[in-house]
Amino acid sequence: MxxxxxxxxxxxxxxxxxxxxxxxxxxxxxxxxxxxxxxxxxxxxxxxxxxxxxxxxxxxxxxxxxxxxxxxxxxxxxxxxxxxxxxxxxxxxxxxxxxxxxxxxxxxxxxxxxxxxxxxxxxxxxxxxxxxxxxxxxxxxxxxxxxxxxxxxxxxxxxxxxxxxxxxxxxxxxxxDLLGLRWSKLLINAALSCPASILGGKCGAVLEDARWRRIALYLLRECIAVGHAAGVKFEPVQGYDYPAELAFSTLREEQQVLAKMPELFARNAPAVPSMLLDLQKKRPCEIGALNGFVCRTGLERGVPTPFNDTAVRLVREIAAGEKTFSPEHAVEFAALLPE
Known part of the structure; x- marks a missing residue:
């Protein structure tokens, strides 16, 4: 062969x-x-x-x-x-x-x-x-x-x-179910690789910062909602059924999910996203195939994706040299988060 x-x-x-x-x-x-x-x-x-x-x-x-x-x-x-x-x-x-x-x-x-x-x-x-x-x-x-x-x-x-x-x-x-497998990996890229590329660090930096961990959770939530609207059955990856592990309906349940996210994504924490490396080297990055894909599919399926829309905008502004890497970009999501 x-x-x-x-x-x-x-x-x-x-x-x-x-x-x-x-x-x-x-x-x-x-x-x-x-x-x-x-x-x-x-x-x-x-x-x-x-x-x-x-x-x-x-x-x-x-x-x-x-x-x-x-x-x-x-x-x-x-x-x-x-x-x-x-x-x-x-x-x-x-x-x-x-x-x-x-x-x-x-x-x-x-x-x-x-x-x-x-x-x-x-x-x-x-x-x-x-x-x-x-x-x-x-x-x-x-x-x-x-x-x-x-x-x-x-x-x-x-x-x-x-x-x-x-x-x-x-x-x-x-x-x-290859499609279900793909969407499960997309969850991780959309919620960790993208925000890590915005703040300019490893995926673990997203999990360590309380603001960014919460933003990541809402990026995940949108991705799951869009996938379900598209008929996707998410496959377990990394030993977890992420839609089940990340489900919440009250702020108290949200706090419980946030508390276990470092464990759920421990394997990803040391990773430096290829998206970040591309942005640092002024190369085209995959934002359109990741969070951008979530946004486009959400639009097609009638599912709002304000968190992913904001993340895509920030990455594109960094790529264009209009913004720099910073954890302070978390303020861009503040108005979207429930109190």
Whole structure:
């Protein structure tokens, strides 16, 4: 089986190194020529939870050749439209693309490639690129896990080669409801990654600040309401049924939920959101595919999303250089919060 990791950033570099180390025939694909050159010259240097230097094969999208049986897609979702012609050209006739991205990318991929040639999954671990050819895999060990799923109406056996490939690194658990899985991961990104990117810190900074923890709860609440209006049944992730854990109807119940949020999201606390890294480096970020998607779907379903609307506006103002990172942006949400 020939495979490609398309989008060899932090996660893709770690995954590509792990798969290569296991003996898989895999190429790491990146638009960053310096990164590709470093990978080919010195191998993938992985630090943190693993200490590896792995000789790998790497190329740019323009240098891809032949066909791949499995393409693991790890670009930012906003890059998918541009990547689709390359994916279509190099995917084997019976091959499959598995999107290991944030947001809900599968509908666009399926429209271009065919539903039976598309799968999706959630990555529960985190990594940071620390230089050309280098990435740091973040602890804990227990986070090393994938959840994967196929699209409705497709043969679930199409997932078998994806599962076999991913499990060369860590467990890959198939789920029946890929959309429910996607929305559950979207909850975490919308409520932690986005506000952490606004205040300019790790996800844990949101949980430690009482103002931002409450804002995060209302971001979560809107996301759950929009998902339910869209017919979504949220899948458990990270060991929790988040809609059930986060439900409240009185201010007293709200206080109880707020008190347990640090435990519910402890796994996410050390993470530095990729959205924040993109904003810091003046690169386009995924706000439109995350909180922006919640807002658009809420508009379609008649569910108001004032907290997510405000979060999207703030991120876009930071991206435009009109605002700076600050926890004091919490005041922008004050009028929305019940007393």
């Amino acid at each position: 020939r495979a490609a990791v398309y989008g060899a950033g932090a996660l893709g570099t770690v995954l590509g190194a792990a798969l290569t180390r296991s003996g898989a025939d895999v190429e790491l694909v990146s638009r960053d020529q310096e990164h590709v050159d470093a990978l080919n010259r010195s191998g993938a240097r992985i630090t943190g939870l693993r200490e590896w230097t792995v000789p790998v094969k790497a190329c740019t999208p323009q240098q891809m050749s032949g066909r791949y049986d499995v393409i693991l897609l790890l670009t930012k979702q906003m890059a998918n439209t541009a990547a689709l012609p390359r994916l279509a050209e190099h995917l084997a006739p019976d091959g499959i693309v598995c999107a290991l991205q944030n947001g809900i990318p599968e509908p666009e991929l399926a429209a271009a490639l065919g539903a039976d040639r598309v799968a999706g999954g959630v990555v529960t671990w985190n990594a940071v690129r620390i230089g050309a050819g280098q990435a740091r895999l973040s602890p804990p060990e227990s986070s090393l896990h994938f959840k994967i799923g196929s699209l409705p109406g497709t043969d679930p056996r199409r997932l078998d080669p994806v599962k076999a490939l991913l499990e060369r690194f860590c467990p890959a658990e198939p789920v029946e």
